Amino acid sequence: MNEEDLNRALRDAMERSTPPPSMDPSQALNHGRTAFRRRRLAWTGLAVIPLVAAIGGGPALVANLGGGGSGGDLVAGGPTATAAPTTRKSGDPWPEGQSDRTATxxxxxTRVTKLMDDLSSSVPAGFTTPDLKAPEGHRxxxxxxxxxxxxxxxxYWEYAATIPVERDGKVGKLLLNSTTPDGKPATDPCKLAKGFWGGxxxxxxxxxxxxxVxxxxxxxxxxxxxxxxxxxxxxxxxxxAQAKKYEGQPKPLAQPIFTSRQLAELATAAKFKISD
Structure with missing residues:
Protein backbone atom coordinates (compact mmCIF):
# COMPACT_ATOMS: atom_id res chain seq x y z
CA MET A 1 0.00 0.00 0.00
CA ASN A 2 1.46 3.37 -0.99
CA GLU A 3 0.87 6.75 0.68
CA GLU A 4 -2.01 7.73 -1.59
CA ASP A 5 -3.81 4.44 -0.89
CA LEU A 6 -3.34 4.99 2.84
CA ASN A 7 -4.64 8.55 2.62
CA ARG A 8 -7.74 7.43 0.73
CA ALA A 9 -8.39 4.64 3.19
CA LEU A 10 -8.10 7.08 6.07
CA ARG A 11 -10.51 9.48 4.43
CA ASP A 12 -13.05 6.75 3.78
CA ALA A 13 -12.80 5.52 7.34
CA MET A 14 -13.27 8.97 8.71
CA GLU A 15 -16.33 9.74 6.62
CA ARG A 16 -17.97 6.47 7.69
CA SER A 17 -17.27 6.89 11.38
CA THR A 18 -19.33 9.01 13.74
CA PRO A 19 -18.03 11.32 14.71
CA PRO A 20 -14.94 11.23 12.52
CA PRO A 21 -11.95 13.05 13.83
CA SER A 22 -11.73 16.71 13.14
CA MET A 23 -10.65 17.96 9.77
CA ASP A 24 -7.24 19.30 10.44
CA PRO A 25 -4.43 18.26 8.26
CA SER A 26 -2.12 17.84 11.08
CA GLN A 27 -3.47 15.17 13.26
CA ALA A 28 -5.22 13.12 10.75
CA LEU A 29 -2.24 12.70 8.80
CA ASN A 30 -0.17 12.33 11.83
CA HIS A 31 -2.43 9.73 13.28
CA GLY A 32 -3.23 8.26 10.02
CA ARG A 33 0.15 7.68 8.73
CA THR A 34 2.08 6.73 11.70
CA ALA A 35 2.04 9.87 13.45
CA PHE A 36 2.99 12.31 11.00
CA ARG A 37 0.15 14.60 10.33
CA ARG A 38 -1.51 15.41 13.48
CA ARG A 39 -4.35 16.86 11.76
CA ARG A 40 -6.66 18.05 14.37
CA LEU A 41 -6.76 21.01 11.95
CA ALA A 42 -8.23 21.83 14.45
CA TRP A 43 -7.46 22.58 11.21
CA THR A 44 -6.70 20.30 9.80
CA GLY A 45 -8.21 17.09 13.04
CA LEU A 46 -6.08 19.87 11.21
CA ALA A 47 -4.38 17.24 12.18
CA VAL A 48 -5.77 15.66 9.41
CA ILE A 49 -7.87 13.07 10.24
CA PRO A 50 -8.66 14.87 12.86
CA LEU A 51 -10.01 16.04 9.91
CA VAL A 52 -8.18 16.18 7.35
CA ALA A 53 -9.43 13.46 7.79
CA ALA A 54 -7.49 12.20 6.48
CA ILE A 55 -7.46 15.05 4.68
CA GLY A 56 -5.78 13.05 2.37
CA GLY A 57 -5.02 13.17 -1.12
CA GLY A 58 -3.13 15.45 0.39
CA PRO A 59 -3.52 16.47 3.70
CA ALA A 60 -6.67 15.21 4.60
CA LEU A 61 -8.91 17.73 3.41
CA VAL A 62 -10.21 15.99 0.67
CA ALA A 63 -11.65 18.04 -1.81
CA ASN A 64 -15.20 18.06 -2.35
CA LEU A 65 -15.38 14.46 -1.43
CA GLY A 66 -18.23 13.91 0.71
CA GLY A 67 -20.69 11.55 1.76
CA GLY A 68 -23.58 11.93 -0.22
CA GLY A 69 -25.57 14.57 0.72
CA SER A 70 -29.04 14.36 -0.13
CA GLY A 71 -31.56 16.48 1.57
CA GLY A 72 -30.85 19.81 3.05
CA ASP A 73 -29.46 21.93 0.22
CA LEU A 74 -30.15 25.52 1.13
CA VAL A 75 -32.29 26.43 -1.86
CA ALA A 76 -35.72 27.91 -2.13
CA GLY A 77 -38.36 25.25 -2.01
CA GLY A 78 -35.85 22.64 -0.87
CA PRO A 79 -35.87 20.63 2.36
CA THR A 80 -35.55 22.49 5.62
CA ALA A 81 -31.94 22.40 6.87
CA THR A 82 -31.33 21.00 10.33
CA ALA A 83 -29.94 23.63 12.68
CA ALA A 84 -26.59 22.74 14.20
CA PRO A 85 -26.59 22.41 17.97
CA THR A 86 -24.85 25.02 20.07
CA THR A 87 -22.83 22.31 21.78
CA ARG A 88 -22.42 18.97 20.08
CA LYS A 89 -23.94 15.93 21.81
CA SER A 90 -23.81 12.27 20.86
CA GLY A 91 -26.58 11.49 18.43
CA ASP A 92 -27.10 15.06 17.24
CA PRO A 93 -27.88 15.26 13.51
CA TRP A 94 -25.28 16.69 11.18
CA PRO A 95 -25.93 20.40 10.54
CA GLU A 96 -27.54 21.94 7.49
CA GLY A 97 -29.02 18.71 6.20
CA GLN A 98 -25.64 17.00 5.74
CA SER A 99 -25.33 13.22 5.75
CA ASP A 100 -21.93 13.35 7.48
CA ARG A 101 -19.31 15.90 8.52
CA THR A 102 -18.43 17.03 5.01
CA ALA A 103 -20.41 19.70 3.16
CA THR A 104 -20.79 18.78 -0.50
CA THR A 110 -18.73 28.14 -1.95
CA ARG A 111 -16.51 29.50 0.83
CA VAL A 112 -13.87 26.80 0.62
CA THR A 113 -13.79 26.93 -3.19
CA LYS A 114 -13.09 30.67 -2.99
CA LEU A 115 -10.41 29.94 -0.38
CA MET A 116 -8.69 27.61 -2.84
CA ASP A 117 -8.93 30.18 -5.64
CA ASP A 118 -7.50 32.92 -3.38
CA LEU A 119 -4.64 30.62 -2.42
CA SER A 120 -3.88 29.93 -6.09
CA SER A 121 -3.78 33.64 -6.90
CA SER A 122 -1.33 34.27 -4.05
CA VAL A 123 1.71 32.39 -5.37
CA PRO A 124 4.72 34.51 -6.34
CA ALA A 125 5.65 35.36 -9.92
CA GLY A 126 7.42 32.47 -11.62
CA PHE A 127 5.21 29.83 -9.98
CA THR A 128 1.96 28.43 -11.39
CA THR A 129 -0.84 26.35 -9.89
CA PRO A 130 -1.85 23.91 -12.66
CA ASP A 131 -4.72 21.46 -12.32
CA LEU A 132 -2.50 18.37 -12.18
CA LYS A 133 -3.49 14.77 -11.57
CA ALA A 134 -1.75 12.00 -9.66
CA PRO A 135 -0.65 8.85 -11.52
CA GLU A 136 -3.77 7.16 -10.13
CA GLY A 137 -5.93 9.81 -11.80
CA HIS A 138 -7.25 11.91 -8.92
CA ARG A 139 -6.80 15.70 -8.94
CA TYR A 156 -17.11 25.14 14.56
CA TRP A 157 -16.04 24.46 10.98
CA GLU A 158 -12.78 23.71 9.25
CA TYR A 159 -12.12 24.81 5.69
CA ALA A 160 -9.05 23.44 3.93
CA ALA A 161 -7.54 23.66 0.46
CA THR A 162 -4.50 21.98 -1.06
CA ILE A 163 -2.97 22.95 -4.40
CA PRO A 164 0.06 21.85 -6.44
CA VAL A 165 2.57 24.61 -7.23
CA GLU A 166 4.83 24.22 -10.26
CA ARG A 167 7.98 25.86 -11.53
CA ASP A 168 10.23 24.64 -14.35
CA GLY A 169 8.50 21.29 -14.42
CA LYS A 170 9.01 20.70 -10.68
CA VAL A 171 6.08 20.43 -8.29
CA GLY A 172 5.54 21.34 -4.63
CA LYS A 173 2.37 22.15 -2.73
CA LEU A 174 0.53 24.51 -0.44
CA LEU A 175 -2.09 23.72 2.19
CA LEU A 176 -4.34 26.36 3.69
CA ASN A 177 -6.53 25.72 6.70
CA SER A 178 -9.04 28.20 8.11
CA THR A 179 -10.90 27.16 11.27
CA THR A 180 -13.82 29.10 12.71
CA PRO A 181 -13.83 30.00 16.44
CA ASP A 182 -14.00 26.81 18.49
CA GLY A 183 -14.33 28.29 21.98
CA LYS A 184 -10.90 27.12 23.06
CA PRO A 185 -8.64 29.56 24.94
CA ALA A 186 -5.89 31.53 23.23
CA THR A 187 -2.37 30.15 23.51
CA ASP A 188 1.22 31.05 22.68
CA PRO A 189 1.74 31.39 18.89
CA CYS A 190 4.39 28.67 18.80
CA LYS A 191 2.38 26.31 20.98
CA LEU A 192 -0.53 26.78 18.61
CA ALA A 193 1.65 26.26 15.54
CA LYS A 194 3.31 23.17 16.95
CA GLY A 195 -0.09 21.64 17.54
CA PHE A 196 -0.20 20.85 13.86
CA TRP A 197 1.59 17.90 12.33
CA GLY A 198 2.87 16.71 15.63
CA GLY A 199 4.87 19.84 16.31
CA VAL A 213 2.53 34.51 13.89
CA ALA A 241 1.87 25.23 5.00
CA GLN A 242 4.33 24.73 2.15
CA ALA A 243 6.38 21.82 0.82
CA LYS A 244 8.90 21.64 -1.99
CA LYS A 245 7.62 18.20 -2.92
CA TYR A 246 4.19 16.77 -3.64
CA GLU A 247 3.82 13.05 -3.04
CA GLY A 248 3.79 11.10 -6.29
CA GLN A 249 5.35 13.88 -8.36
CA PRO A 250 8.78 13.05 -9.83
CA LYS A 251 10.63 16.32 -9.22
CA PRO A 252 10.44 18.59 -6.15
CA LEU A 253 10.80 22.36 -6.34
CA ALA A 254 14.34 23.66 -6.13
CA GLN A 255 13.33 26.38 -3.65
CA PRO A 256 10.54 27.17 -1.19
CA ILE A 257 7.47 28.86 -2.62
CA PHE A 258 7.49 31.60 0.04
CA THR A 259 10.06 33.02 2.41
CA SER A 260 9.28 32.67 6.13
CA ARG A 261 8.20 36.31 6.20
CA GLN A 262 5.90 35.93 3.21
CA LEU A 263 4.34 32.82 4.70
CA ALA A 264 3.62 34.67 7.96
CA GLU A 265 2.17 37.66 6.13
CA LEU A 266 -0.18 35.47 4.10
CA ALA A 267 -1.35 33.66 7.23
CA THR A 268 -2.72 37.02 8.43
CA ALA A 269 -4.33 37.99 5.11
CA ALA A 270 -8.01 38.91 5.53
CA LYS A 271 -9.00 36.86 2.46
CA PHE A 272 -8.14 33.63 4.29
CA LYS A 273 -10.18 34.37 7.42
CA ILE A 274 -13.49 32.52 7.58
CA SER A 275 -15.24 33.01 10.90
CA ASP A 276 -18.55 31.25 10.22
Whole structure:
Protein backbone atom coordinates (compact mmCIF):
# COMPACT_ATOMS: atom_id res chain seq x y z
CA MET A 1 0.00 0.00 0.00
CA ASN A 2 1.46 3.37 -0.99
CA GLU A 3 0.87 6.75 0.68
CA GLU A 4 -2.01 7.73 -1.59
CA ASP A 5 -3.81 4.44 -0.89
CA LEU A 6 -3.34 4.99 2.84
CA ASN A 7 -4.64 8.55 2.62
CA ARG A 8 -7.74 7.43 0.73
CA ALA A 9 -8.39 4.64 3.19
CA LEU A 10 -8.10 7.08 6.07
CA ARG A 11 -10.51 9.48 4.43
CA ASP A 12 -13.05 6.75 3.78
CA ALA A 13 -12.80 5.52 7.34
CA MET A 14 -13.27 8.97 8.71
CA GLU A 15 -16.33 9.74 6.62
CA ARG A 16 -17.97 6.47 7.69
CA SER A 17 -17.27 6.89 11.38
CA THR A 18 -19.33 9.01 13.74
CA PRO A 19 -18.03 11.32 14.71
CA PRO A 20 -14.94 11.23 12.52
CA PRO A 21 -11.95 13.05 13.83
CA SER A 22 -11.73 16.71 13.14
CA MET A 23 -10.65 17.96 9.77
CA ASP A 24 -7.24 19.30 10.44
CA PRO A 25 -4.43 18.26 8.26
CA SER A 26 -2.12 17.84 11.08
CA GLN A 27 -3.47 15.17 13.26
CA ALA A 28 -5.22 13.12 10.75
CA LEU A 29 -2.24 12.70 8.80
CA ASN A 30 -0.17 12.33 11.83
CA HIS A 31 -2.43 9.73 13.28
CA GLY A 32 -3.23 8.26 10.02
CA ARG A 33 0.15 7.68 8.73
CA THR A 34 2.08 6.73 11.70
CA ALA A 35 2.04 9.87 13.45
CA PHE A 36 2.99 12.31 11.00
CA ARG A 37 0.15 14.60 10.33
CA ARG A 38 -1.51 15.41 13.48
CA ARG A 39 -4.35 16.86 11.76
CA ARG A 40 -6.66 18.05 14.37
CA LEU A 41 -6.76 21.01 11.95
CA ALA A 42 -8.23 21.83 14.45
CA TRP A 43 -7.46 22.58 11.21
CA THR A 44 -6.70 20.30 9.80
CA GLY A 45 -8.21 17.09 13.04
CA LEU A 46 -6.08 19.87 11.21
CA ALA A 47 -4.38 17.24 12.18
CA VAL A 48 -5.77 15.66 9.41
CA ILE A 49 -7.87 13.07 10.24
CA PRO A 50 -8.66 14.87 12.86
CA LEU A 51 -10.01 16.04 9.91
CA VAL A 52 -8.18 16.18 7.35
CA ALA A 53 -9.43 13.46 7.79
CA ALA A 54 -7.49 12.20 6.48
CA ILE A 55 -7.46 15.05 4.68
CA GLY A 56 -5.78 13.05 2.37
CA GLY A 57 -5.02 13.17 -1.12
CA GLY A 58 -3.13 15.45 0.39
CA PRO A 59 -3.52 16.47 3.70
CA ALA A 60 -6.67 15.21 4.60
CA LEU A 61 -8.91 17.73 3.41
CA VAL A 62 -10.21 15.99 0.67
CA ALA A 63 -11.65 18.04 -1.81
CA ASN A 64 -15.20 18.06 -2.35
CA LEU A 65 -15.38 14.46 -1.43
CA GLY A 66 -18.23 13.91 0.71
CA GLY A 67 -20.69 11.55 1.76
CA GLY A 68 -23.58 11.93 -0.22
CA GLY A 69 -25.57 14.57 0.72
CA SER A 70 -29.04 14.36 -0.13
CA GLY A 71 -31.56 16.48 1.57
CA GLY A 72 -30.85 19.81 3.05
CA ASP A 73 -29.46 21.93 0.22
CA LEU A 74 -30.15 25.52 1.13
CA VAL A 75 -32.29 26.43 -1.86
CA ALA A 76 -35.72 27.91 -2.13
CA GLY A 77 -38.36 25.25 -2.01
CA GLY A 78 -35.85 22.64 -0.87
CA PRO A 79 -35.87 20.63 2.36
CA THR A 80 -35.55 22.49 5.62
CA ALA A 81 -31.94 22.40 6.87
CA THR A 82 -31.33 21.00 10.33
CA ALA A 83 -29.94 23.63 12.68
CA ALA A 84 -26.59 22.74 14.20
CA PRO A 85 -26.59 22.41 17.97
CA THR A 86 -24.85 25.02 20.07
CA THR A 87 -22.83 22.31 21.78
CA ARG A 88 -22.42 18.97 20.08
CA LYS A 89 -23.94 15.93 21.81
CA SER A 90 -23.81 12.27 20.86
CA GLY A 91 -26.58 11.49 18.43
CA ASP A 92 -27.10 15.06 17.24
CA PRO A 93 -27.88 15.26 13.51
CA TRP A 94 -25.28 16.69 11.18
CA PRO A 95 -25.93 20.40 10.54
CA GLU A 96 -27.54 21.94 7.49
CA GLY A 97 -29.02 18.71 6.20
CA GLN A 98 -25.64 17.00 5.74
CA SER A 99 -25.33 13.22 5.75
CA ASP A 100 -21.93 13.35 7.48
CA ARG A 101 -19.31 15.90 8.52
CA THR A 102 -18.43 17.03 5.01
CA ALA A 103 -20.41 19.70 3.16
CA THR A 104 -20.79 18.78 -0.50
CA UNK A 105 -22.83 21.76 -1.71
CA UNK A 106 -24.19 25.11 -0.61
CA UNK A 107 -22.50 28.10 1.07
CA UNK A 108 -19.83 26.02 2.85
CA UNK A 109 -18.51 24.67 -0.43
CA THR A 110 -18.73 28.14 -1.95
CA ARG A 111 -16.51 29.50 0.83
CA VAL A 112 -13.87 26.80 0.62
CA THR A 113 -13.79 26.93 -3.19
CA LYS A 114 -13.09 30.67 -2.99
CA LEU A 115 -10.41 29.94 -0.38
CA MET A 116 -8.69 27.61 -2.84
CA ASP A 117 -8.93 30.18 -5.64
CA ASP A 118 -7.50 32.92 -3.38
CA LEU A 119 -4.64 30.62 -2.42
CA SER A 120 -3.88 29.93 -6.09
CA SER A 121 -3.78 33.64 -6.90
CA SER A 122 -1.33 34.27 -4.05
CA VAL A 123 1.71 32.39 -5.37
CA PRO A 124 4.72 34.51 -6.34
CA ALA A 125 5.65 35.36 -9.92
CA GLY A 126 7.42 32.47 -11.62
CA PHE A 127 5.21 29.83 -9.98
CA THR A 128 1.96 28.43 -11.39
CA THR A 129 -0.84 26.35 -9.89
CA PRO A 130 -1.85 23.91 -12.66
CA ASP A 131 -4.72 21.46 -12.32
CA LEU A 132 -2.50 18.37 -12.18
CA LYS A 133 -3.49 14.77 -11.57
CA ALA A 134 -1.75 12.00 -9.66
CA PRO A 135 -0.65 8.85 -11.52
CA GLU A 136 -3.77 7.16 -10.13
CA GLY A 137 -5.93 9.81 -11.80
CA HIS A 138 -7.25 11.91 -8.92
CA ARG A 139 -6.80 15.70 -8.94
CA UNK A 140 -4.05 17.22 -6.82
CA UNK A 141 -6.16 20.31 -6.17
CA UNK A 142 -8.85 19.71 -3.61
CA UNK A 143 -10.87 21.55 -1.03
CA UNK A 144 -13.05 20.45 1.87
CA UNK A 145 -15.48 22.13 4.25
CA UNK A 146 -16.11 20.12 7.38
CA UNK A 147 -18.19 20.42 10.54
CA UNK A 148 -15.41 19.78 13.06
CA UNK A 149 -17.06 19.79 16.50
CA UNK A 150 -16.81 16.69 18.67
CA UNK A 151 -19.08 15.86 21.60
CA UNK A 152 -19.08 18.61 24.21
CA UNK A 153 -17.54 21.23 21.91
CA UNK A 154 -19.25 24.31 20.54
CA UNK A 155 -20.02 24.32 16.82
CA TYR A 156 -17.11 25.14 14.56
CA TRP A 157 -16.04 24.46 10.98
CA GLU A 158 -12.78 23.71 9.25
CA TYR A 159 -12.12 24.81 5.69
CA ALA A 160 -9.05 23.44 3.93
CA ALA A 161 -7.54 23.66 0.46
CA THR A 162 -4.50 21.98 -1.06
CA ILE A 163 -2.97 22.95 -4.40
CA PRO A 164 0.06 21.85 -6.44
CA VAL A 165 2.57 24.61 -7.23
CA GLU A 166 4.83 24.22 -10.26
CA ARG A 167 7.98 25.86 -11.53
CA ASP A 168 10.23 24.64 -14.35
CA GLY A 169 8.50 21.29 -14.42
CA LYS A 170 9.01 20.70 -10.68
CA VAL A 171 6.08 20.43 -8.29
CA GLY A 172 5.54 21.34 -4.63
CA LYS A 173 2.37 22.15 -2.73
CA LEU A 174 0.53 24.51 -0.44
CA LEU A 175 -2.09 23.72 2.19
CA LEU A 176 -4.34 26.36 3.69
CA ASN A 177 -6.53 25.72 6.70
CA SER A 178 -9.04 28.20 8.11
CA THR A 179 -10.90 27.16 11.27
CA THR A 180 -13.82 29.10 12.71
CA PRO A 181 -13.83 30.00 16.44
CA ASP A 182 -14.00 26.81 18.49
CA GLY A 183 -14.33 28.29 21.98
CA LYS A 184 -10.90 27.12 23.06
CA PRO A 185 -8.64 29.56 24.94
CA ALA A 186 -5.89 31.53 23.23
CA THR A 187 -2.37 30.15 23.51
CA ASP A 188 1.22 31.05 22.68
CA PRO A 189 1.74 31.39 18.89
CA CYS A 190 4.39 28.67 18.80
CA LYS A 191 2.38 26.31 20.98
CA LEU A 192 -0.53 26.78 18.61
CA ALA A 193 1.65 26.26 15.54
CA LYS A 194 3.31 23.17 16.95
CA GLY A 195 -0.09 21.64 17.54
CA PHE A 196 -0.20 20.85 13.86
CA TRP A 197 1.59 17.90 12.33
CA GLY A 198 2.87 16.71 15.63
CA GLY A 199 4.87 19.84 16.31
CA UNK A 200 8.03 18.68 14.57
CA UNK A 201 10.59 21.38 13.82
CA UNK A 202 11.67 24.66 15.35
CA UNK A 203 9.34 27.62 15.82
CA UNK A 204 9.92 31.36 15.54
CA UNK A 205 7.42 34.12 16.21
CA UNK A 206 7.17 36.60 13.35
CA UNK A 207 5.60 40.02 13.94
CA UNK A 208 3.36 41.10 11.06
CA UNK A 209 2.12 44.62 11.78
CA UNK A 210 1.62 43.75 15.42
CA UNK A 211 0.18 40.29 14.75
CA UNK A 212 2.18 37.44 16.30
CA VAL A 213 2.53 34.51 13.89
CA UNK A 214 4.08 31.17 14.82
CA UNK A 215 6.25 29.84 11.99
CA UNK A 216 7.48 26.23 12.26
CA UNK A 217 10.38 25.04 10.08
CA UNK A 218 11.19 21.33 9.87
CA UNK A 219 14.41 19.56 8.96
CA UNK A 220 12.95 17.79 5.97
CA UNK A 221 10.91 15.23 7.87
CA UNK A 222 7.23 14.85 7.23
CA UNK A 223 4.93 16.17 4.58
CA UNK A 224 5.55 19.89 4.93
CA UNK A 225 8.74 21.90 5.19
CA UNK A 226 7.25 24.92 6.90
CA UNK A 227 3.95 26.37 8.12
CA UNK A 228 2.68 29.60 9.67
CA UNK A 229 -0.24 29.79 12.09
CA UNK A 230 -2.16 32.85 13.27
CA UNK A 231 -5.07 33.10 15.72
CA UNK A 232 -7.37 36.13 15.49
CA UNK A 233 -8.86 37.75 18.58
CA UNK A 234 -12.25 36.21 17.76
CA UNK A 235 -10.72 32.70 17.78
CA UNK A 236 -10.48 32.14 14.04
CA UNK A 237 -7.26 30.27 13.21
CA UNK A 238 -5.45 30.31 9.85
CA UNK A 239 -2.63 27.93 8.99
CA UNK A 240 -0.61 28.00 5.76
CA ALA A 241 1.87 25.23 5.00
CA GLN A 242 4.33 24.73 2.15
CA ALA A 243 6.38 21.82 0.82
CA LYS A 244 8.90 21.64 -1.99
CA LYS A 245 7.62 18.20 -2.92
CA TYR A 246 4.19 16.77 -3.64
CA GLU A 247 3.82 13.05 -3.04
CA GLY A 248 3.79 11.10 -6.29
CA GLN A 249 5.35 13.88 -8.36
CA PRO A 250 8.78 13.05 -9.83
CA LYS A 251 10.63 16.32 -9.22
CA PRO A 252 10.44 18.59 -6.15
CA LEU A 253 10.80 22.36 -6.34
CA ALA A 254 14.34 23.66 -6.13
CA GLN A 255 13.33 26.38 -3.65
CA PRO A 256 10.54 27.17 -1.19
CA ILE A 257 7.47 28.86 -2.62
CA PHE A 258 7.49 31.60 0.04
CA THR A 259 10.06 33.02 2.41
CA SER A 260 9.28 32.67 6.13
CA ARG A 261 8.20 36.31 6.20
CA GLN A 262 5.90 35.93 3.21
CA LEU A 263 4.34 32.82 4.70
CA ALA A 264 3.62 34.67 7.96
CA GLU A 265 2.17 37.66 6.13
CA LEU A 266 -0.18 35.47 4.10
CA ALA A 267 -1.35 33.66 7.23
CA THR A 268 -2.72 37.02 8.43
CA ALA A 269 -4.33 37.99 5.11
CA ALA A 270 -8.01 38.91 5.53
CA LYS A 271 -9.00 36.86 2.46
CA PHE A 272 -8.14 33.63 4.29
CA LYS A 273 -10.18 34.37 7.42
CA ILE A 274 -13.49 32.52 7.58
CA SER A 275 -15.24 33.01 10.90
CA ASP A 276 -18.55 31.25 10.22
Missing amino acids: AGPRM LRYAQAQYASNDGEQD TGTCAIVDVDGKK GVVTTKGQGEFDQWATYRYDDGTVVML
